[in-house]
Amino acid sequence: MSRFMAGVAAACSLVALPAAAADDDVCGPRASILDTLSRDYQESPAAMGVASGGSVIEVFTARSGKTWTILLTHPDGNSCIVAAGEQWTPVLRQLSSTDNEI
Numbered sequence: 001m002s003r004f005m006a007g008v009a010a011a012c013s014l015v016a017l018p019a020a021a022a023d024d025d026v027c028g029p030r031a032s033i034l035d036t037l038s039r040d041y042q043e044s045p046a047a048m049g050v051a052s053g054g055s056v057i058e059v060f061t062a063r064s065g066k067t068w069t070i071l072l073t074h075p076d077g078n079s080c081i082v083a084a085g086e087q088w089t090p091v092l093r094q095l096s097s098t099d100n101e102i
Contacts, residue, residue: 027080030073034060041067046090061088 026033037043043060046068051057054075061068068088073079 025080025082027078030071030077030079033071033079033081037069037071041069043067043069046088061090065089 037060042062042064044063045058046061047059049057051072056073058071058073059068060071065088067086068084069081070083071079072082
């Protein structure tokens, strides 16, 4: 487990999140995880999408780019941090000819 992920896990455990799911995932109520990401890491939403099975996947980043987190929220409302790291760098998307098709 990376040092950053260990820090996130420790911070989340302080807000009474349930025990982590399989592997290194930190799971719990979405609101508690978002509070921790905002308060302790100054992270806010950067991107989101719907995954298979109806889960929502979100990317949170610190404005400074120092940290990032990927959060997966299941249809039952349980959320899990599935990845986290440091040195986020946004990439500008190149438009292609198919991007005009909406």
